[in-house]
Amino acid sequence: MSVPQGRRSSTFTRLLRHGFTDPSGAERLLDAEALSAVRSDPLLLDALGATADPDLALLGLVRLVEAQPDPTARRELLDTLITAKPLRDRLLGVLGASEALADHLARHSGDWRALVTYEPSDLHPGVEEFERGLADATDPVSLRVSYRRCLLSLAARDVCGTTDIVETAAELADLATATLRAALAMARAAAPADAALCRLAVIAMGKCGGHELNYVSDVDVIFVGEAVEGADEGKAVQAATRLASHMMRICSETTVEGTIWPVDANLRPEGRNGPLVRTLSSHLAYYQRWAKTWEFQALLKARPVAGDPELGQAYVDAVSPMVWQVAERENFxxxxxxxxxxxxxxxxxxxxxxxxxxxxxxxxDVEFAVQLLQLVHGRSDASLRSGTTLVALAALADGGYVGRVDAVQLDDAYRFLRTLEHRIQLYKLRRTHLIPEDEADLRRIGRSMGMRTEPITDLNRAWKRHTSVVRRLHEKLFYRPLLDAVAQLAPGEIRLSTEAARERLVALGYADPGAALRHLEALSSGVSRKAAIQRTLLPVLLGWFADSADPDAGLLNFRKVSDALGKTPWYLRLLRDEGAAAENLARVLSAGRLAPDLLMRAPEAVALLGDAQGLQPRPHAQLEQEVLAAVGRADGGEQAVVAARGVRRRELFRTCAADIIASYGTEDTPAVADQGALVDQVGGAVSDLTAATLAGTLRAVVRDGWGDTLPTRFAVIAMGRFGGHELGYGSDADVLFVHEPREGVPDQEAAEAANKVVAEMRRLLALPSADPPLLIDADLRPEGKSGPLVRTLKSYEAYYRRWSLVWESQALLRAQYVAGDEDLGGAFIELIDPLRYPAEGLGDDAVREIRRLKARMESERLPRGADPTLHTKLGRGGLSDVEWTVQLLQLQHGWAEPGLRTTRTREALAAACAAGLIPAEDAAILDEAWVLATRVRNAVMLVRGRAGDTFPSDGRELGAVGRYLGYDPGHVGDMLDDYRRTTRRARAVVEDRFYQ
Structure with missing residues (x-):
């Protein structure tokens, strides 16, 4: 029948608008005799346009109509198609998504009637409904036909959105269960003698066991056989093996109606090399002695589905405890x-x-991450023991083991990817997991998932987005360091009774288990999400606290931080999810007083522990910029100093935390071996932070007193350890102040302004604060305490030219500009260089004077009662010994050796060695002693929260210093012996190099 050109043009346009890619071919199909009764019905074209592939759906419809056995059947189909919208949507939806099911309908033209029923009971059928659907199957061929008929209804519900991906996957698993039961019944009917000898249970594994099967997938199973009462076990197992083999062939073999799916029994003990059927005791013997980790992971989804239900349940009940103990394996x-x-x-x-x-x-990636979390945490939390991925993921989120946002994103991504997988497989009912490359395939899949405007572009974009989410979250969850630590705990350590917990705390070294129990109760009691996450963290944290010298303090500090951040949503999430944050926090909180005290005043600094880069010291320029910005926003000098102290507090914590973590090491990262580099990092970071704080304070004072411009140029010169970039946590800031009147400003006015600046800076920095003090010490200035606090450049020049003593030249070796007018600071450094690097070096009288001063300092300044072998600053082989030896070399040879012109002790020592001024062995001995003494001073401040030049007398504090220095508990005697030995060797070098 020909179609007028006008009608053709109109139809052609409508077909394009409805999503047909071959409108000419579609017109020919619509003109076919088979559709003569319905071709003009607009409902048909609308329904075709709503399918994933309108061209494919139309072709399938024509084939189905033409396959009807007689006109009456054809008329029944077409009438129902037009009058019953549910059938129209379901039938055309399947035909537009699955060429394979269209082929089935063309072969079995009456099966379309399976789609007519649309009752509530039909929406979510279970195993029993599917068993009724397969009841008429008597052989493998008819079983396949019945299976496809059931699959037809299931796919229709899927593509029409009546069921979601979770329900569809569960229905597929239930259909597989019914099919396995039908196949086993056929095998038993074919061999009644074998059936009479044995009990046989079929255990579903993998996706079938997890109620999340694909359209086309191997159905993984394990067989368990037992002899019936009175039967020989060996013969019974043989009989069960024949039944199992026959059942597998019924499902797997290809017939004229194709195949159903392969039944795969390779997850059984010993895989394909092991017997197909084993008794329950044989299974258990294998799992107890030989099974690998992955086999227990696979058993997480084990579920009895066919055969003897009691035997199947006995199998699952017997292996389940082993599954939930596998995380205790070494290196699990x-x-x-x-x-x-x-x-x-x-x-x-x-x-x-x-x-x-x-x-x-x-x-x-989703499945492995979820399973790993289940196996680790499911030992003590039975709510996690589901074989279904998304059910388990929801339970992990409810229990606080996975963040809610992460769980939602992972759930969304998994649903999308599983839907995508289903749509790919549904087309030809072939087992594949590859995203197709053909545009027609991508278009059909995109449209089937609701993407109608730009299906290919939208599909690719969504796929990449979800894949990226999964990859990120998989890395985050699957490689979470806390997991390994939790897995290493015995089950009893995760959930303890009060008495057992007390005993465990005593065994871990907690001195006050009663107080520790109260902390644990306060942190983890209740049903809140916060408490659930704490219950996950605490067993591991307790062990990490116990690795310190003071576990009780670590737990108490953790409770304080948790209380301070209790309502902050990111805090516990950070500890649970991000890198080594939990272990880092445990190390920091149990290492002494300084870092926890800083953290209590800036608890948000916990966030620094979750990022390796967060523990890196910030460059001086960044610190100064932040401090100046904070000062600029403050009202008045006092508020400005408070703001500067806030930055200093956080940055001191950053430095302390990095130092502690590098010194202690973690389970993933060993302690830093290069202690000198660590000392340099701490000294540089604290010195830069002090310089930035002084710059901010200076800016605030000038702004409040004079606005934008001070009447005199003003600079701060760092001296001593400050100038050497060697400040410790408790060091004072030795400084000199220099000023130069601006053009046109009277000297008196400039001097008054400069003195006011110094006085106000000292006042502001001395204001009471809970932070570690930052004291300015200007005693190294000309004339010492009796001289003016600030001088002009010319005044310094005059003094040094006429009155300077050799010790002042020595002190100036550490001088460095740090704040204020940079040009003026540079001019001061240029002024003093001839003093600290005197031409032709020192004369004999000057050398003797330096030696005399050093000997006098040793005899007069060492505190009364102090052990000279353990005093880090003035004791034998300590900081003073090394520094004076190095500084003498600088004064003698700095004029000739550029490498000696540095304010840093270790750099100068290395330069002296490189220049041949000191043997390499002696230089190494001095360097080792200087680094060790500096680390002891830093340790004392970290542990006690106040500065000290000798080892603590308190046993716990001494033990904490030992842990910081790398000594195991109980080895403080070794630490003291090593210190004495190291400094004794250094003193010998000093005697030889300094005093000879």
Whole structure:
């Protein structure tokens, strides 16, 4: 029948508008005799346009109509198609999404009637409904036909949105269960003698066991057989093996109606090399002695589905405790992680980016992450023991083991990826997990998932987005350091009774288990999400606290921080999820007083512990810029100093935390071996922070007193350890102040302004504060305490030219500009260089004077009663010994050796060695002693929260210093012996190099 050109043009346009890609071909199909009764019905075209592939749906409809056996059947189909919208949507939806199911309908033209029923009971059928659907199957061929008929209804519900992906996957698993039961019944009917000898249970594994099966997937099973009462066990197992083999063939073999799916029993003990059927006791013997970690992971989804239900349940009940104990195996977490990596490594290179299931960011990443978390935490939390991925993920989120946002994103991504997988497989009912490359395939899939405007572009964009989310969250959850630590705990350590917990705390070294129990109760009681996360963290944290010299203090400090940040949503999430944050916090909180005290005053600084870069010291320029900005926003000098102190507090914590973590090491990162580099990092960071704080204070004073411009140029010169970039946590800031009147400003006015600046800076920095003090010490200025606090450049020049003593030249070796007018600071440094690096070096009288001063200092300044072998500053082989020796070399040879012209002790010592002024062995001895003494001073401040030049007398404090220095508990005697030995060797070098 020909169609007028006008009608053709109108139809052609309508077909394009309804999503047909071949409107000419569609017109020919609509003109076919088979559709003569319905071709003009607009409802048909609208319904076709709503399908994933209108061209495919129309072709399938024509084939189905033409396959009807007689005109009456054809008329029934077409009438129902037009009058019953549910049938129209379901039938055309299937035909537009699945060429394979269209083929089935063309072969079995009456099966379309399976889609007519649309009752509530039909929406979510279970195993019993599917068993009724398969009841008429008597052989493998008819079983396949019945299976496809059931699959037809299931797919219709899926593509029409009546069921979501979770329900669809569960229905597929239930259909597989019914099919396995039908196949086993056929096998038993074919061999009644075998059936009479044995009990046989079929255990579903993998996706079938987890109620999350695909359209086309192997159905993984394990067989358990037992002899009936009175039967020989060996013969019974043989009989069960024949039944199992027959059942597998019924499902797996190809017939004229194709295949159903392969039944795969390779997850059984010993895999394909092991017997197909084992008794329950044989299974248990294997799992107890030989099974690998991955086999227990697989058993997480085990579920009895066919055969003897009591035997199947007995199997699951027997293996379940083993599943939830597997996390206690040595290296369990790393083994699972390595297994996942091997899977990715085995993907062909050309398929990695298209691999939906096994590739990075694919379905397996979600499943492995969820399973790993289940196996670690499910030992003590039975709510996590589900074989279904999304159910388990929801339970992990409810229990606080996974963040809510992370869980929602992972759930969304998994649903999308599983839906995508289903749509790919549904087309030809072939097992594949590769994203197709053909545009027609991508268009059909995109439209089937509701993407109608730009289906290919939108599909690719959504796929990449979800894959990226999965990849990120998989890395975050699957490689979470806390997991390995939790896995290493015995089950009893995760959930303890009060008495057992007390005993455990005593065993871990807690001195006051009663107080510790009260802290634990306060942190973890209740049903809140916060308490649930704390219950996950605390067992591990208790062990890390116990690795310190004062576990009680660590736990108390943790409670204080948790109370301070209790309502902050990111805090516990950070500890649970981010890198080594939890272990880092445990180390910091149990290492002494200074870092916890700083953290209590700036608890948000916990965030620094979750990022390796967060513990890196910030450059001086950044620190100064932040301090100046904070000062600029403050009202008045006092508020400005408060703001500057806030920055200093956080940055001091950053430095302390990095120092402690590097000194203690973590389970993933060993302690830093280069102690000298660590000392340099701390000294540089604290010195830069002090310089930035002084710059901010100076800015505030000038702004409040004079606005933008001070009447005189003003600079701060660092001296001593400050100038040497060697400040410790409790060091004072030795400084000199220099000023130069601006043009046209009287000297008196300039001097008054400069003195006011110094006085106000000292006042502001001395205001009471709970932070570590920052004291300005100007006693190294000309004339000492009796001289003016600030001088002009000319005054310094006059003094040094006429009155300077050799010790002042020595002190100026550490002088460095740090704040204020940079040009003026540079001019001061240029002025003093000839003094500190005198031409031709020192004369004999000057050398003798330096030696005399050093000997006098040793005899007069060492505190009364102090042990000279343990005093880090003035004691034998301590800081003073090393520094004076190095500084003498600088004064003698600095004029000739540029490398000696540095304010830093270790740099100068290395330069002297390189220049041949001191043997390498002697230089190494001095360097080791200087680094050790500096670390002891830093340790004392970290542990006690106040500065000290000798080892603490309190046993716990002494033990904490030992842990910081790398000594195991109980070895403080070794620490003191090593210190004495190291400094004794250094003193010998000093005697030889300084006093000879």
């Amino acid at each position: 977490v790393p083994d699972v992680q390595k297994m996942r990596k091997r899977v990715v490594d085995n993907i062909p290179v050309g398929e990695v980016e298209r691999e939906l299931k096994l590739g990075p960011g694919g379905l397996r």
